Amino acid sequence: xxxxxRLLKSPSNSIATLLLRAxxxxxxxxxxxxxxxxxVAAAAAAKTTTGSxxxxxxAKHAALGAVAKWMAIGALGGAAALSSVQALIAEPxxxxxxxxxxxxxxxxxxxxxxxASAARQLAPEPVVAVxxxxxxPNTTEPQRARSSEPSPRDLAKSEAPARxxxxxxxxxxxxxxxxxxALQRAAFAEAIEQLAPYEGLFPHQQLLTEVLFLRMxxxxxxxNVERARGLAARVLALGVVGRQxxxxxxxxxx
Amino acid sequence: xxxxxxxxxxxxxxxxxxxVQALLREHFDGVWRLLRRLGLPxxxxxxxxxxxxxxxxxxxESIQVGSERAFLFGCALKLAARWRQAQQRPVQPxxxxxxxxxxxxxxxxxxxxxxxxxxxxxxLILNAMPSELRTVFVLFELEEFTSHxxxxxxxIPRGTATSRLRRAREExxxxxxxxxxxxxxxxxxx
Numbered sequence: 001x002x003x004x005x006r007l008l009k010s011p012s013n014s015i016a017t018l019l020l021r022a023x024x025x026x027x028x029x030x031x032x033x034x035x036x037x038x039x040v041a042a043a044a045a046a047k048t049t050t051g052s053x054x055x056x057x058x059a060k061h062a063a064l065g066a067v068a069k070w071m072a073i074g075a076l077g078g079a080a081a082l083s084s085v086q087a088l089i090a091e092p093x094x095x096x097x098x099x100x101x102x103x104x105x106x107x108x109x110x111x112x113x114x115x116a117s118a119a120r121q122l123a124p125e126p127v128v129a130v131x132x133x134x135x136x137p138n139t140t141e142p143q144r145a146r147s148s149e150p151s152p153r154d155l156a157k158s159e160a161p162a163r164x165x166x167x168x169x170x171x172x173x174x175x176x177x178x179x180x181x182a183l184q185r186a187a188f189a190e191a192i193e194q195l196a197p198y199e200g201l202f203p204h205q206q207l208l209t210e211v212l213f214l215r216m217x218x219x220x221x222x223x224n225v226e227r228a229r230g231l232a233a234r235v236l237a238l239g240v241v242g243r244q245x246x247x248x249x250x251x252x253x254x
Numbered sequence: 255x256x257x258x259x260x261x262x263x264x265x266x267x268x269x270x271x272x273x274v275q276a277l278l279r280e281h282f283d284g285v286w287r288l289l290r291r292l293g294l295p296x297x298x299x300x301x302x303x304x305x306x307x308x309x310x311x312x313x314x315e316s317i318q319v320g321s322e323r324a325f326l327f328g329c330a331l332k333l334a335a336r337w338r339q340a341q342q343r344p345v346q347p348x349x350x351x352x353x354x355x356x357x358x359x360x361x362x363x364x365x366x367x368x369x370x371x372x373x374x375x376x377x378l379i380l381n382a383m384p385s386e387l388r389t390v391f392v393l394f395e396l397e398e399f400t401s402h403x404x405x406x407x408x409x410i411p412r413g414t415a416t417s418r419l420r421r422a423r424e425e426x427x428x429x430x431x432x433x434x435x436x437x438x439x440x441x442x443x444x
Contacts, residue, residue, distance in 0.1 A: 003401050003416075004423070006394065016430055019379075022372035024396055028286040028300065036304040037278060043308045044274070239305040241298075 031254055038252075039237040042230070169206060176207045179214050188218040209238050213248070220251055229253075274311045277322055282307070284323075284397055285330045291380060291392040292334040302333045324407050327397070331389065331407070338385070379429045387422035394419050 008020040175198065182191035191214060198211045205211075216231035232251035235244060285306050289299040306329045310317065317325045380388050389408070393399040399407065405415035 003394070004419075006398065007423075008395055008398075015434055016426070019372050019376040019430075020395055022369040023287070023291060023376050025369060026287055026290065026373060027283050028303065032286070032300045032303070033278075033282055035300075036282065036307055037275070039304050040274065040278065040307050040311050044311050236301075236304065237308055239301070239308065241301055245301065 035233075035236065035249075035252065035254055038233045042233040043237040168202070168204065172202050172204070172207050175201065176210050176214070179211065183214055183218055183221075186221070188221045191215075191218040192222075209235065209240055209244070212238070213240075213244050216248065216251060225251075274307070274314055277310060277326065278307055281323060281326050285326050288327060288330050288392060288397055289334055291377070291396060292331075292385075292389065293377070293381060294334060294337055298337060302330065302337065305333060306330050324403065327393070327399075328407055375433065379426065379433070382429055383422065383425050387418055387425055390415065390418040391422035391426060394422075 007014075007016045008024055010017050176195070179191050179195040182188075182194050195211050195215055195218075198208075199205065212231050212235045216228050216235060219225075219231060220228035228251050232248040235248040236252070240248065282303065286299055286303040289302050290296065294302060306326055309329050310322075310326055313325075380392070383391065390404055393404050393407070394401065401415045401419055402412055404419070405412040408415065410418075
């Protein structure tokens with residue numbers, strides 16, 4: 001099966017050929033290419049930054065998890081010792097002390113499962129509140145793989161993921177609103193400062209476009225053209241259209 | 255795994271060129287042109303083209319070697335479809351169509367030499383075609399995809415692609431002949 005000859009390649013100067021040639025010769029402006037190159041570069045940079053931030057976040061929270069784990073082990077050990085002492089006090093005349101101690105030995109043997117339940121009690125909701133990321137960074141995976149039981153965070157997440165997500169979004173909205181309010185008060189430096197920890201606080205970054213836009217505005221009003229341009233490129237890199245895109249382009253001078 | 259590391263600087267002599275940047279250089283015009291011929295106004299085509307390459311840079315690792323062009327044009331087709339939905343004005347083929355409304359605006363052959371006027375007329379004809387035919391027509395006639403490539407890109411059997419192409423060419427010829435008859439009527443075509 002062969003394709004027909006293309007009208008564009010036809011040697012005749014028919015109207016069809018004229019129209020198609022005109023269309024084939026159309027090119028985007030150099031400014032568009034340069035803007036796209038900038039935007040793609042910014043997107044690549046943002047991807048790297050997000051990856052690093054996620055890795056750092058993962059490492060930090062893995063460490064917190066380890067602390068919680070050892071606290072749980074300590075608590076459990078203390079509880080086991082206390083119960084042994086109570087047992088000894090309650091049965092002072094028992095002649096088979098080793099038999100009383102035996103459950104304690106069993107308790108040590110079953111520490112992993114108890115440890116998980118103690119950890120569940122120690123770290124319930126707040127852990128969910130700081131963990132909005134559904135897809136965890138790979139850096140935390142090996143640590144999870146070593147654990148034979150699901151982490152408390154996973155358990156808590158499976159219990160109330162929707163609630164946690166909406167709480168997180170609400171927190172994100174409040175956070176961005178504060179930045180916007182500062183910008184509206186013409187407190188540009190304050191707005192920048194307010195929005196600075198956004199990426200670290202909200203790994204989900206559902207309002208990233210808004211945050212970048214507010215930062216761009218703030219830097220622009222402060223006269224920091226270089227930072228404003230960088231942010232404008234990032235705003236455009238997110239595929240924003242409409243008023244925000246127009247403003248970002250204006251900042252970029254296109 | 256393929257790693258995109260886009261730089262704005264030209265690679266040094268002997269250095270491996272950045273793959274995403276190479277894609278951008280090679281296919282930027284084609285993607286933009288396709289979006290324009292699928293009906294996007296210039297500003298929207300600019301934005302959508304940018305979006306295509308951002309998506310490509312993000313998913314670069316998953317693009318199979320040799321199918322970069324298909325990936326980029328496939329993205330462009332999806333964005334164009336989404337744009338049409340957002341505009342809530344899917345391209346409706348009409349019997350009389352917009353062509354009848356522009357009787358006085360039909361340019362002369364001399365005017366068609368003016369590329370801008372020629373493109374305006376072409377877009378008008380394309381706008382009057384059903385979108386699935388328009389897509390196949392533009393991919394084949396302007397971007398020089400083969401019917402085999404079109405079939406793969408659109409996820410349709412090759413026979414369907416060939417049949418759509420035949421119908422698209424017939425539609426185009428039919429609509430163009432009406433324009434030509436008006437030109438003759440005005441005495442601008444011999």
